[in-house]
Every structure is written in structure tokens, then in C-alpha cells.
Amino acid sequence: MSAPLQADQGTSYAGILGIGAYRPARVVPNSEVVEAIDSSDEWIQQRSGIKTRGFADDSETIVAMSVAASRDALAQAGVDPRQVDCVVVATVSHLLQTPSAATAIAHELGTDGAAAFDVSAACAGFCHGITLASDMVRGGSARYVLVIGVERLSDITSRTDRGTAFIFADGAGAAVVGPSDVPAIGPVVWGSDGEQYDLIRQREDWRDVIASDAPVMPHLTMQGNEVFRWASFSMAKVALQALDRAGVSVDQLDCFVPHQANNRITDAMARSMKLPPHVRIARDIVDAGNTSAASIPLALDRMMRDGDARSGDVALLIAFGAGLSYAAQVVTIP
Numbered sequence: 001m002s003a004p005l006q007a008d009q010g011t012s013y014a015g016i017l018g019i020g021a022y023r024p025a026r027v028v029p030n031s032e033v034v035e036a037i038d039s040s041d042e043w044i045q046q047r048s049g050i051k052t053r054g055f056a057d058d059s060e061t062i063v064a065m066s067v068a069a070s071r072d073a074l075a076q077a078g079v080d081p082r083q084v085d086c087v088v089v090a091t092v093s094h095l096l097q098t099p100s101a102a103t104a105i106a107h108e109l110g111t112d113g114a115a116a117f118d119v120s121a122a123c124a125g126f127c128h129g130i131t132l133a134s135d136m137v138r139g140g141s142a143r144y145v146l147v148i149g150v151e152r153l154s155d156i157t158s159r160t161d162r163g164t165a166f167i168f169a170d171g172a173g174a175a176v177v178g179p180s181d182v183p184a185i186g187p188v189v190w191g192s193d194g195e196q197y198d199l200i201r202q203r204e205d206w207r208d209v210i211a212s213d214a215p216v217m218p219h220l221t222m223q224g225n226e227v228f229r230w231a232s233f234s235m236a237k238v239a240l241q242a243l244d245r246a247g248v249s250v251d252q253l254d255c256f257v258p259h260q261a262n263n264r265i266t267d268a269m270a271r272s273m274k275l276p277p278h279v280r281i282a283r284d285i286v287d288a289g290n291t292s293a294a295s296i297p298l299a300l301d302r303m304m305r306d307g308d309a310r311s312g313d314v315a316l317l318i319a320f321g322a323g324l325s326y327a328a329q330v331v332t333i334p
């Protein structure tokens with residue numbers, strides 16, 4: 001008879017213990033992007049809500065921005081880097097195919113050789129990472145997990161593409177997930193719709209780029225209208241399911257923190273969910289643009305700094321994007 005194996009023992013509950021952010025020093029107003037796309041400040045604000053965005057310089061690498069955001073999150077959580085058992089990095093703009101950004105970040109932070117890997121779930125990546133981290137803590141494979149959302153979308157966005165040039169931007173956000181005495185990360189509602197695989201994508205794959213006579217960086221393309229409709233209608237239902245799975249009503253909600261894709265998508269979701277007026281809604285997109293995997297932790301960080309999200313508040317997170325992929329969960333603000 002084979003010997004029984006020992007199983008990991010985790011904690012009953014997990015929660016977010018700290019949040020951190022890094023915003024690029026260079027703030028780019030609409031006036032700097034309009035000429036190349038024959039647009040206007042007024043059009044961009046009206047259609048997306050965006051006034052400015054951050055574009056990273058050469059020194060603000062994926063690793064450097066992640067390390068800065070992570071140090072903030074670890075300090076807020078009161079967790080030493082050597083206590084981190086796993087680093088999960090959500091990104092689509094780490095331009096080295098291998099190795100992952102996560103191992104470099106884990107090393108630079110001074111973890112004690114923490115497990116480290118990247119997750120590719122586009123704008124939904126941070127909420128995927130929070131789910132993995134929560135399950136690791138509860139399952140026993142890690143006690144403290146660092147979840148990072150980081151992008152340099154300015155590297156993979158065409159300055160002359162009218163549908164994306166004014167939207168995508170750069171930055172990093174991080175969260176420390178660890179044991180909690182009470183449930184502080186609710187059940188995830190997540191999924192994908194591969195039938196709409198082409199709606200947001202890298203234009204060509206690397207083999208086609210290399211085979212071309214004049215290779216250029218393959219840029220992101222987006223069918224904005226279709227994405228807008230999908231996000232505005234389908235994602236409100238997912239958000240309501242996440243509330244239901246957590247046993248929280250819209251009246252009990254304090255903060256709504258959707259992926260910062262477009263202010264009009266956020267408005268449509270809030271209307272469709274019938275969010276009461278007391279619910280504070282993240283609007284980080286106005287200053288930060290759409291930073292894909294970084295957008296939710298950046299928005300959380302701003303709300304916490306501005307006093308719009310207070311310790312103990314109940315917040316609904318929902319992230320969605322290329323794939324199409326999505327993930328939503330209710331969390332307690334640390």
C-alpha cells in the first residue's frame with residue numbers, strides 16, 4: 001500500500017494587507033497626443049474621461065516600477081520582503097519573452113528566493129493574481145504573496161492609432177495578500193470569451209514581424225465599439241454575481257473599483273448595477289489613462305490616499321480586457 005502524502009495547511013481566510021503604487025514622472029496631457037491622431041482634448045475627455053496619462057522613461061522599467069510599488073505595499077502591510085513566499089506579476093508589456101519579470105522583481109526586492117512567475121490575462125490580470133494569492137494563502141502553499149500589476153503600454157501602442165493612442169498608459173500597482181482573521185477576499189467570478197479573441201490584440205505575432213521587410217514593434221489593436229458594448233453590458237452582470245457570491249448587497253458596498261478602461265464604461269456599469277449614490281467610484285483614469293493590469297491597484301491606492309476608501313470598507317473589484325478575459329471579487333480595504 002502506498003504511503004499517504006502530507007497536505008499543505010493554510011489559513012481559513014486571506015485578505016489584502018497593503019497596497020502600493022508607482023506612477024511615471026512624465027505626465028502627458030491630451031494636447032501632446034491629439035495632433036498625431038487628428039483628435040482634440042474635448043473629444044478625448046468626452047469619449048473616455050482621460051485628461052492626462054503617465055508615460056514611463058527608459059529608467060522606469062517594468063522591474064523598477066514594480067519594485068517601487070511593491071516597497072510601498074510591503075511597508076503598508078508591515079511585511080518584510082524576506083517573508084514573501086511568492087511574487088505574481090500581471091503584465092502584457094514585459095518585452096522579454098523569457099524569463100519572467102517576476103524573478104527579477106523578487107530578487108531586486110530582497111525576497112529570500114520567493115517563487116515568482118508572470119500572469120498573462122491583460123487588463124484582467126490583477127484580479128486573477130488576487131485570486132491565485134488568496135487561494136495560495138488559504139491552501140498553504142504561501143503565507144504572504146505579492147501581487148503586482150505593471151505595464152509600459154506606451155512601448156506597444158502606436159502614436160498614430162486613433163483608437164488606442166489616447167487610451168493606453170504606464171504604471172505599476174502592488175498588493176500584499178496574507179492571512180486574515182475574517183474573510184477579506186470574497187469568491188471570484190471569472191471567465192473568458194475566446195470567441196472574441198481578436199477584439200484587443202497584438203497586431204501580428206513575432207514570426208510575422210521578423211519575416212517582414214521593415215520590422216516594427218507590433219502594436220496593440222482594439223475594436224473599440226465592440227469592446228465598449230461587451231464591457232458595458234456583460235461586465236455589470238459579472239460584478240453583481242461577485243457581490244452575490246460574497247453575500248454583499250449593493251447597499252452594503254462602500255467602493256466600486258472597476259478596471260479603468262473608459263469613464264463611460266464605468267458609468268454604464270454603475271447605472272446597470274443600480275449603485276446607490278453613497279458608493280464611491282474609482283476615477284483614476286482621468287489622470288492615469290488605461291494602464292491595463294496596473295489600473296485597479298493604482299485606482300485603489302488613489303482612493304485610499306484621498307480618503308475615498310477607508311480601512312474596513314467593502315470594495316468591489318472587477319477587471320476585464322483582452323482575451324476576452326475577466327475576474328471580479330469583493331475585498332475589504334486594508
Ligand SMILES: CC(C)(COP(=O)(O)OP(=O)(O)OC[C@H]1O[C@@H](n2cnc3c(N)ncnc32)[C@H](O)[C@@H]1OP(=O)(O)O)[C@@H](O)C(=O)NCCC(=O)NCCS
Nearest residue numbers: 037038039043047123162163224225227228261262320321
Ligand atoms: C475608443 C472609443 C473611445 C471610441 O469611441 P467611439 O464612440 O466608439 O468612437 P467610434 O469609433 O464609434 O467613432 C465615432 C466618431 O469619432 C471619430 N473618432 C474616432 N477616434 C477618434 C479620435 N481618437 N479622435 C477624434 N475622433 C475620433 C470617428 O471617426 C467617428 O466619426 P464619425 O462619427 O464622423 O464617423 C470607444 O470605443 C471605447 O472607449 N471603447 C472601449 C475601449 C476600452 O475601454 N478598451 C479597453 C478595454 S480593456
